[in-house]
Amino acid sequence: MENSSKEDYRIQSFDIETQKLLKTALKGQLLQFHKPSAVDLEKVSNVIVDQSLKDQVFSKESGRICYTIVQAEAKQSNGNVFRRNLLNRMQKEFKAREETRSRSIQEWVCYVTFMCNIFDYLKVNNMPMMALVHPVFDCLLRLAQPDALQNEEEVDCLVLQLHRIGDQLEKMNEQRMDELFFMLRDGFLLQQNLSSMARLLLLEILEFRAGGWRLSETAHKYYYSEVAD
């Protein structure tokens, strides 16, 4: 399977003990034979969060892993220890996000990516978790502020998240999406120290939303045809 090699790479970036733990959890063996010990699941969730904060590639995929574990735990033992711990960690990191950002843009960006990935995958009865809507918006709005727009890394993160979950977020709270886009327009128009790449990204996302969260064919040609060349 195409994806498995990517996943393998990521697992190998952990130490051996953690690798083993993760592998067993993910293969469901831990959960199959007996009621999973609450401690194991907590450890797994911590490992996943820690790695997601360090590795941006991993943070884009960890949502899927978490979803699998949550489902497996619910099925095996009606529990939600994993989800509970995961959300607690995420909330803790959320409260400390400004510090994280001043310490390391990379870590901050990883956190936002991770959070949005969780929002995308961890659905409750096929609905996104309401509890995360405002926090996600808070993060995106932070990325739309002038000091953040100066960093291509942050702009890139922002537009990526909007591509992935923008439509869902808008359905949950249109008002805040409007608020975000007011800021993006302002940034695009008024901010003088934006790189041309940043401006391009912002323009594209403005068109993307205006097109109902999809890009028209001509717009797509404009923004992406150069990639093929």
Add this chain to the structure above:
Amino acid sequence: MLSYQQLTHLHPVSSRSKGSLRWSCSRKRGLDGSLRRCDGQEKADQSQRCAENRSSSFTTPEGDGPMSRCADWASEVEQEEMRMGVRQDVQRYRRRILTADFNERERKTSSGSSECRDSPIPADMETDEAVLMRRQKQINYGKNTLAYDRYIKEVPKHLRQPGVHPRTPNKFKKYSRRSWDQQIRLWKVKLHAWDPPVQEGNDLQAIDEMDLDDVMEIELEACDSAESEENTQCSKNTKDTASIPADSCTGTPSKVMKTEANFDLS
């Protein structure tokens, strides 16, 4: 493009007296990126304050104000999940009642009588979401036990005898708070008959499963002989419920969720 002077002429005096164009007043930021000093300023401050406070107090757009406000996301999500489950249950129960009611009337019409409505009508149903959520939570405590698991495996629904086998109280029926709490207590005590045998390995798990409620119940039952009459009356009430099975409501995640994801990590 209109000059400043031309623009000011177009706008009413009130906005000019504010010291800026109406157009620029609605601009949140000036050229340098800083927030403008006008009406917009206060709003901007407020929304910033709100953004900071937001994570601690969150209410759903549906305005479920009276629901307990959770300070942490995990509890919020769990409550949300339960709320959705309860709402689904309400729909399902209503349909079931109406179907049963309809069938009942069909049968009676064909046999001549026109007016009997013996089966409970939806109007008598408990629909207060706060009440339903509380009751569901209590039911969940009882169902998330090894005893319950063993019970449902051992005794399939069609083999259950009223009085002998515990029956989940029907959260949709109208009961007083005391009556309901008593029914729950009795139900959980009855479930203990299916507790796993106390062994080395099982000990810890059995302790895990018991929550405070259980412990308190057992103590109450033991020293409460005066209430024994009331108890038998209460259990009679649970027997006289409608033909609709009381435990048709599913609150446990395992029944709601399905493991779809196919994650291979070889």
